[in-house]
Amino acid sequence: MIDACTKIIALKVFRGEQLATIHFWRAVGWNKKGDYSNVITDATEAIRLQPSQAVYNLRGSAYYDKGDYDIAIADFDDALKLGPPSGIIFHNRGNAWRGKNALADINQAIRLDPSLPQPLINRTAIWRAKGDLDRAIADGSEAIRLAKDKPPVNIMTPPNSVLISGYIHRALAYEAKGDYAHAREDYKATLGITASDAGSKANQATAKVRLSLVTEAPAPVPRDAPISIAQQPSTPSQQQATATPAPLPSPLASGRGKRMALIIGNGAYQHVKALPNPSSDARAVAKSLREIGFTVSEGIDLDRAAMQKMTRDFLREAARAQVAVVYYAGHGVQVDGRNYLIPVDVELKPGTGMTEAMIDMDTIMAGLDDQVRTNILIFDACRNNPMAQQVASAGVNRGIEGASGLAAPTSLGTGATLGAGTLIAFATAPGQVALDGEGANSPFSAALSRHLGTPGLEVQQMLTRVRAEVVSSTKHKQVPWSNSSLLGEVYLAER
Structure with a gap:
């Protein structure tokens, strides 16, 4: 479609409305590829030539996908002014409001076209964020029914994307309610559908992680049971700290507003270069977060089994949190474009899988990918390439050799974009090496722990x-880096 439209445009034989239509369809082609910058370029030219409701809606959707929500709202406003009233445009504008005014637009979309499943899916997420889980499940169920009975035929809607979205959102509502049996069924249904677009692949990555978490979990505790997360104290002499089994959290309604943090500092490596500062880095950050009201799960010098268990316990409980923070200090590395955090017992041997000995960062990101929660992930990692000598001597997969630093987290390994409501920060730029520092803390964690608790400081201003x-x-040797898909201002310390 893109090539055909480009050739027609190059002929320069069409003018006005006809040329606008060609630019519109090329924009549709770019949209299918996820090239939102080119969508905006072609849609803007189409609007210049002949404004229409469809092209304003398309450009607004592209701005939304780029995270430019205010501009997207302006385009949806213009689309609605051109009329007639459209349920899908009210749905799109409700998405762009990200909370404020969202429910009013979503309700209007449902009134205008009750056959659309997308607004019901959005309202599922809204009810879940409000803690009204029964309404969330009811809307999710109706959305799934509609998506099955009348699959979307809009050329801009990827095949199966609506059904996948319906299942994952209902599954998250079931999980929040403590109904793990139905949550498991919906997660399995999510994974059983062919995904054709980035958003659907991201939903499936989340479903895979959440399914494993609810499968491992014991029977849910009563709704009125207290919610808690294990806090793991540590001492300088500890070689390994593990979280005691965390009580299963109560449903979302009783845990709304809870702020949780997972803090891990690995420095006492047994088979690669040890690092002196991660343990004190982790303690400093954990202390700062506790002082501003976070419930903290803290682990120092964790082997793979302990690190995996603590991470999974945290992901299970964080499903009920409003804000989740993950901080890791220690060795990290990228392999084939994916980032891995390195436990203290990592050892590469001939015939062993390199990545099996480490913790996949994509798994953590997928487990937290949920638009009703704010996620802050901070990594003071990749202080050098700790595996180079082992790779050279063991003769294992050598994909790690040429990769210095960590990879930019613009996408999960599935190819999906960074989940909405997430900020991820690195101690240094992608592909660069962070410094361990000469004092008790690394330069990054020392600055972070100083500014983390500043009252009234928005998180991106803090960074x-x-x-x-x-x-x-x-002296300009290290430049911290961050990437954000946050949907509004976030304050970790009260204003």
Whole structure:
């Protein structure tokens, strides 16, 4: 479609409305590829030539996908002004509001076209965020019925994407309610459908992680049971800290507003270069978070089994949190574009899988990918390539050799974009090496722990201050880096 439209445009024989239509269809082609910048370019030219409701809606959707929500709302406003009233455009604008005014637009979309499953899926997420799980499940069920009975025929809607979205959102509502049997069924249904687009693949990545978590979980505790997460104290002499089994959390309604953090510091490596600072880095950050009201699960010098268990316990409980923070200090590495965190017992031997000995960062990101929660992931990792000597001597997969630093987290290994409502920060830029520092803490964690608890400081402003301090203290040798799909201002410390 893109090539055909490009050739027609190059002929320069069409003008006005006809040329606008060609630019519109090329924009549709770019949209299918996820090339939202080119969508906006072609849609803008189509609007210049001949404004229409469809092209404003298309450009607004592209701005939404790029995270430019205010511009997207303006385009949806213009689309609605051109009329007639459209359920899908009200649904799209409700998406772009991200909370404020969202429910009003979603309700209007449902009134205008009760056969559309997409607004019901959005309202499922809205009810879940409000803790009204029965309404969430009811809307999710109706959305799934509609998606099965009348699959979307819109050329801009990827095949199966609506049904996959319906199942994952209902599954999350069932899980929040403590109905793990139905949650498992929906997660399995999510995974049993062919995914053709990035968003659907991201939903399936989340379903895979959540399915394993609810499959491992014991029977749910009563709704009024207290919610808690294991807090693991540590001492300098500890070689390994593990979380005691965390009580299964109560449903979302009783845990709304809860802020949780997973803090891991690995430095006492047994087979690769040890690091002096991660344990003190982790303790400093954990202390700062506790002081501003976070419930913290803390682990120091964890082997793979302990690190995996603590991570999975946290992911299970964080499903009921409003804000989830993950902080890791220690060795990290990228393999084939995926990032891995390294436990203290990592050892590569001939004939063993390299990545099996490490913790996949994509798994953590997928487990937290949920638009009703804010996720902050911070990694003071990749202080050098700890595996180079082992790779050279063991003769194992050598994909790690040429990769310095960690990979930019613009996508999960599935190819899906970073989940909405997530900020991920690295101590240094992608592909670069972070410094361990000469004092008790790394330059990054020292600055982070100083600014983390500053009252009234929005999280991205806080990271800007951290970045400036690290650049100054390292004489421009290290530049912290972050990527955000946050949907609004986030304050970790109360204003």
